[in-house]
Amino acid sequence: MLVETLSVFPGVFDAYLGASIMGRAQAKGILEFRAHDLRDWTHDRHRTVDDAPFGGGQGMLMKPAPIFEAVADIKAADSRPARVIFFTPVGTPFTQSVAQRLSGEERLVFVCGRYEGMDERVYELADECLSLGDYVLTGGELPAMVVTDAVVRLLPGALGDEMSPVDESFSAGLLEYAQYTRPANYEGRSVPDVLLSGDHAAVDAWRRRNAIERTARLRPDLLDDADLTTDERAFARQVMAGGFDEAAEGEA
Known part of the structure; x- marks a missing residue:
């Protein structure tokens, strides 16, 4: 399985996904992981990915253009069909059954929000929106790691004991x-x-x-x-x- 993340903090994934079961899954070729920096799809010298919301309000919103461009380029860079997943409070609650379903995909692309949220128009890019629960996090990086962990451990060969995911x-x-x-x-x-x-x-x-x-x-x-x-x-x-x-x- 190929798992990709799009984030303004791509480096946060290295330590966790390189250790333990996730690290062994990559060493075995069960998991391939790529972290993309959203700022690579900006076109100003400050590499700006956010702006003030129309109508006023607190915080900053992630701009639509970098996300649209990034998702298009990421999907086109590999021939495998990609399931694009966003995280939002209005998304489907993430459960073990959802993890089981996603484990059947060839390729997952997680788009990680930050700041006060994302421009509403970017959600048209999503094949699926997920929510980890009724609480607020500072970004989508932790949810992306949680879902990746839950999904990858279900892949054949990821765990030492093949019955482990059955008894959990x-x-x-x-x-x-x-x-x-x-x-x-x-x-x-x-x-x-x-x-x-x-x-x-x-x-x-x-x-x-x-x-x-x-x-x-x-x-x-x-x-x-x-x-x-x-x-x-x-x-x-x-x-x-x-x-x-x-x-x-x-x-x-």
């Missing part, structure tokens, strides 16, 4: 089950006995039940779309009603 939170509409490692007892805090039993079927059953319990307790909004049996849904309702003893369950 949200992959089946549930939060991930609780996990533990050595020591089995740390200052009186014990690992559930079932995880030490060596009974794989019992471990799988505990993990499924624990995932449902955690989701019902912490993110009940996810349960509407989760694939649950009738008994599992009844158990989830019991948890939400406060009729489930978490401490007793941990000893099972």
Whole structure:
């Protein structure tokens, strides 16, 4: 997959995308990354990318011309079809299912806004607009890194264990089950006995039940779309009603 960013701060991507899973994905040829400097498409000696908004108001807006020119040139520079993505509060909420869908693309181009926002006309360039949540960031660089991370780790070969993305939170509409490692007892805090039993079927059953319990307790909004049996849904309702003893369950 080819991932490209258009930003006034192209250097901010180097450290993160060059490390850990993202760095290994590039070394393996799974991910190709290019960061473009929006100021390369300006035509004044100050390399100006912003201007005051019509009608007055606070802050500065990103000008349309550099963005239109940049996106056209970036798309034309590679024969692979590009999906152009902008970040905006009115965009589609970014979720794991969106990450899964985007992982099927050959090429993603993220346009990163700054300042008070972008001239509204540039959004006609977008194939898709995304929002990370109901809060405000200083620019689109962090959202671009977040989406890139979530998408690339789903690509075949990006993770060491191919089952890792399958078992993670949200992959089946549930939060991930609780996990533990050595020591089995740390200052009186014990690992559930079932995880030490060596009974794989019992471990799988505990993990499924624990995932449902955690989701019902912490993110009940996810349960509407989760694939649950009738008994599992009844158990989830019991948890939400406060009729489930978490401490007793941990000893099972």
